[in-house]
Amino acid sequence: MELASLEIRIARSENLPVLPQSVSSVLRLADSPSVSPRQIAQCIERDPAITAKVLRAANSAYYGFSNVNTVGRAISCLGMNSIRSLVISVALQNMLAGRTGSQSFNKTEFWKHSLAVGIACRVLGTMKIPAKADEIYSAGMMHDVGFIALDRFLARDFDDLVRQSKASGSSLTQLMQVSLGFDQKEVGSLLAERWKLPAMMKHAILFHERPQDDGDYFETTAIVSAANTLAHQAGFTLGLPGMSTEFAPGVMEGLGLPMAQYEAIGNVMVAEVERAMVDMKLR
Numbered sequence: 001m002e003l004a005s006l007e008i009r010i011a012r013s014e015n016l017p018v019l020p021q022s023v024s025s026v027l028r029l030a031d032s033p034s035v036s037p038r039q040i041a042q043c044i045e046r047d048p049a050i051t052a053k054v055l056r057a058a059n060s061a062y063y064g065f066s067n068v069n070t071v072g073r074a075i076s077c078l079g080m081n082s083i084r085s086l087v088i089s090v091a092l093q094n095m096l097a098g099r100t101g102s103q104s105f106n107k108t109e110f111w112k113h114s115l116a117v118g119i120a121c122r123v124l125g126t127m128k129i130p131a132k133a134d135e136i137y138s139a140g141m142m143h144d145v146g147f148i149a150l151d152r153f154l155a156r157d158f159d160d161l162v163r164q165s166k167a168s169g170s171s172l173t174q175l176m177q178v179s180l181g182f183d184q185k186e187v188g189s190l191l192a193e194r195w196k197l198p199a200m201m202k203h204a205i206l207f208h209e210r211p212q213d214d215g216d217y218f219e220t221t222a223i224v225s226a227a228n229t230l231a232h233q234a235g236f237t238l239g240l241p242g243m244s245t246e247f248a249p250g251v252m253e254g255l256g257l258p259m260a261q262y263e264a265i266g267n268v269m270v271a272e273v274e275r276a277m278v279d280m281k282l283r
Helices: 003-012 021-030 037-045 048-058 071-078 080-095 107-128 130-142 146-153 155-168 172-180 184-195 199-207 218-233 251-255 259-279
Strands: none
Touching: 003 184, 021 037, 021 080, 037 048, 037 071, 037 080, 048 071, 048 080, 071 080, 080 107, 080 130, 107 130, 107 218, 107 259, 130 199, 130 218, 146 155, 146 184, 155 172, 172 184, 184 199, 199 218, 218 251, 218 259
């Protein structure tokens, strides 16, 4: 199947992974320096399901607050950037709801991997581009969203390719490119375009395995790439074979961090994922 054919199927399908309008609006508003917390709160409050999950998460042990009973209060306690990250996390959980189409796609393993990459992105982002750390977290959470569409639209092909990868030891993404002509990155980029995600996030989705090709957002994409590698090294591989544990070309040089810092970030990432899985009751 050509990517254009898949794009048509996605566009016509009622089974398209949905990014709620409130989430798209929050992401757009959060990029505006003139937006007020009240505007963000009003945007979230238009979606009762998102509101309920934001409040539940804000009151969880993970954040350390209690008696947070309004979105406005959640924003005051957690801050605008954390709310943006939380909304992305909630949206991704919503997209994972329901049955899987593929025998190879494990929703819990996908969530663990996404969370691990998001956490490592926030740590790396804080070190390299502090003002954008939470945006980079969101990009890390969404970087492999294309797998959700592959599960829904190409389940049989996906299962066949996973079996081939296990048998041959070959890279799953390379097998997808050979067999399908595209992989999860291109599919994720299609979804990002339809959802009108910020350009930085779209680039991270498309280029995180080859950030050296991203001439517009190299540093942020390199951070997502490094975080993705750290997640694979720690065993957060989405439950899939053929996931690379090597840093992509140019990443270590571009970010300029010693290996010891990557190891420390990996340790933080593992501890935070384990804590989050307990607090969110996703084990």
